[in-house]
Amino acid sequence: MENCSGINFINKLPEREMILNAVEMYKIFADETRLRILLALLENELCVSKIVEVAGISQSAVSHQLRILKQMNIVKYRKQGKNVFYSLKDEHIEKIIGMVFEHLKEKGE
Amino acid sequence: MENCSGINFINKLPEREMILNAVEMYKIFADETRLRILLALLENELCVSKIVEVAGISQSAVSHQLRILKQMNIVKYRKQGKNVFYSLKDEHIEKIIGMVFEHLKEKGE
DNA sequence: TTTATATATGTATAAATGCTCATATGTAGG
DNA sequence: CCTACATATGAGCATTTATACATATATAAA
Structure with a gap:
């Protein structure tokens, strides 16, 4: 290549x-199921079965994704009886999610 | 499920x-090559061969990714002689990219 | 202790994705 | 017109990834 720019x-x-x-971070949001889960967790702590409702896929699949989110340090959980309640671990997540939605809104789509 | 929360x-x-x-949007950034390309384009318009240098992968792979970025309306291009110069189409992109990097910095990693 | 419910996990499968290689297209110069 | 260079594209391949199914674990209640 002959140097395409003077600079x-x-x-x-x-x-x-x-x-x-950063790539790992974006990958987390780059999946419909995970994004649905995270959006649902934006306001409430939720137990797995509720998350299953929101996500609209099998309980197994949800558990697998929750594991990923745990490993990535995105969510935390607490056990209570038979239930396990998940919540966001970090308020930055909300900002990062919000950012893209803002972008989409402004594009008028 | 018996309703795990009172709410x-x-x-x-x-x-x-x-x-x-939104998922499509995140996917764009969820790949090292594309992110490198976009980071490189943050400040300068660049021709393909320069992008190849920065991204550190084959010219073919870069062209493939540039096509994706074009299709996703993330970059624009102009031809000049034998060269094609690419640049970001939208300043929101910078913000979205910046957001995650901020997050990573604040986590002290 | 037996049973039912909630959640987790191992495995297999199918789909998506990004790369390389080969080749096509386009443009400038000789 | 022929060659060289810049870029684009098609095909095939290998890897990753998300899911479902089956099953394991854990807890509560009977």
């Missing part, structure tokens, strides 16, 4: 590890 | 279509 500097990107962390 | 209302989620749009 010959390339912006330093963030460190690779940081980029990979 | 019996479930938050209305956004409409399904809106959720799906």
Whole structure:
């Protein structure tokens, strides 16, 4: 390549590890089921069976996704009798979610 | 399920279509190559060969990803001689990207 | 202790996704 | 017109991922 621009500097990107962390973060939201779960948890703590209703998929699938969200440190849980209640672990999550929805609204879709 | 919480209302989620749009949006950023491309485009318009340098993958792979970004209305391009220059189509993108990086910084990682 | 309910987990499967390789298209220069 | 360079595209392949099904675990109640 003969250098397509007169300018010959390339912006330093963030460190690779940081980029990979960000990618992991976006991946969390990049799935309908997980996003539905997180949106539902935005306001209330919910037990698994409620989440199943909201997500509209099998209990098994929900549990699998909840595990992922636990591993990613996105949700926390507390047990109470036979139930397990999940809630968001971090208020930043709300902001990140909100951001994209704002964007979509402003685009008028 | 016998109703795990006393509260019996479930938050209305956004409409399904809106959720799906958001998922599509997050998917765009949920890939290292695409995110690197977008980060590189944050400040400069760049031609494909420059993007190849930054992204660190084959020209073919970059072109494929650029096509996706075009289809998703994230980037625009202009041709100039043999080169094609790509740039971000929308300043909201920057905000959405910035958001996650802020989050990661604040978590002290 | 037996049974029912809530949740978790292992496994297999199907679909989506991103890459490479080969090749096509387009443009400029000789 | 022919060649070289920049970019785009099609096909095939390998990996990832989300789900369902079956089953395990845990807790409560009978």
